[in-house]
Amino acid sequence: MTFGFASSGAAGMSGHLTSAALSADSAHRLARMLEPAEWSAAGIPLLRNPREVVGALHALHRPGPATAVLAVLDPDERLRASASFSRRATATDGWVFRNALLAQLRRVIPHDLRRRTPVRTAVLLYCRDGDARWTQEDGAWMWGLRDACTLHGLRCGAYITLTQDGWQVLGEGRAGRRPSVGSRPETFSETDPPAPRTGGAASEVLRRAAAR
Numbered sequence: 001m002t003f004g005f006a007s008s009g010a011a012g013m014s015g016h017l018t019s020a021a022l023s024a025d026s027a028h029r030l031a032r033m034l035e036p037a038e039w040s041a042a043g044i045p046l047l048r049n050p051r052e053v054v055g056a057l058h059a060l061h062r063p064g065p066a067t068a069v070l071a072v073l074d075p076d077e078r079l080r081a082s083a084s085f086s087r088r089a090t091a092t093d094g095w096v097f098r099n100a101l102l103a104q105l106r107r108v109i110p111h112d113l114r115r116r117t118p119v120r121t122a123v124l125l126y127c128r129d130g131d132a133r134w135t136q137e138d139g140a141w142m143w144g145l146r147d148a149c150t151l152h153g154l155r156c157g158a159y160i161t162l163t164q165d166g167w168q169v170l171g172e173g174r175a176g177r178r179p180s181v182g183s184r185p186e187t188f189s190e191t192d193p194p195a196p197r198t199g200g201a202a203s204e205v206l207r208r209a210a211a212r
Contacts, residue, residue, distance in 0.1 A: 032094030033139030034146070039159065039171035042146070045121060047158050047169065048077055051176055054125060054160060054167045057082060059185035063127040063162065068141070070104050072154065073121045080120060081108040092137045097144030098151075105152045112153035122149050123157035125167075127181055132165045142170070 034042075047053055053071070061069045061084040071082040083104040089096045105111075105122065112118055124145045128137070142159050149156040159170045164182075168175040179185065 029091065029093050029140070030136075032143045033092075033136055034094075034142040035139055036134050036171040039142050042156070044159075044171065045155060045157055046172065047123070050158065050160065050167075050169050050174055053077065053123065053158075054162070054176070055179060055185070057125050058162070058179040058183075062185065063125070065127055065129050065181060067127045068101075069125040069127070070101055071123050071125070072105070072109050073123060073157065075119060075121075083108045092140045094140040094143030094147070097141050098147040099144075101144050101148035102151055105148060105154070115153060118149075118153055118155040121155040121157040122152070123160065125160045125162060127162040129181070130163060132161060132163050132168045132175065134170060138170060 053073075056079065057063075057069045057071055060082065061067075063069050063084055066087045067084055068087060069082060069084045072080045074080050085100065085104060087100075089100070101122075101124070109120075112120060122145065124141060126138070126141055128135075138159070138161060145159055146156045158172070161168050161170060162179065162181060164180055166175060166177040166180045
């Protein structure tokens with residue numbers, strides 16, 4: 001049996017390959033993200049009343065930092081299903097985010113792949129630290145949402161961030177100060193009820209959540 005050390009040339013080659021692999025992985029991750037301009041150009045359908053949708057999802061799930069809230073809306077923007085989960089990935093990678101979103105969709109609602117044209121729309125509310133400016137993490141979530149919707153037969157809807165500054169629909173410029181990270185769910189009087197258009201059992205769940 002022979003023991004020894006690799007030559008400096010071999011060591012240098014190994015280090016070079018490692019750096020090249022890391023560079024390729026970084027390039028792939030950058031390719032799996034969307035910037036706001038690309039998102040806007042993709043023709044993402046606008047929410048008629050984003051404040052209602054954000055308020056309803058915030059009241060129902062009460063997300064904290066690094067929490068994603070995925071919701072499926074029907075053509076009348078009534079909530080048909082939703083799920084919240086914490087980000088566990090260490091890397092900002094749209095492929096990883098896509099898989100996480102797709103797993104949640106498969107858990108809460110049947111796919112619409114048999115339809116010629118998607119009817120239901122998925123929107124994503126992501127609660128994070130920092131300010132409202134777009135980040136690469138947002139871009140990876142956008143890529144992941146678009147791809148997950150395609151694989152589940154849904155329309156890709158709005159991507160919304162929730163930060164200390166409030167909420168913002170990325171790529172549209174629509175925003176509000178409440179709710180925000182750490183804020184209590186808003187309650188509304190009967191004379192001024194911006195109740196979300198949810199209908200059925202979901203409407204009752206959101207009504208009780210908003211009244212807490």
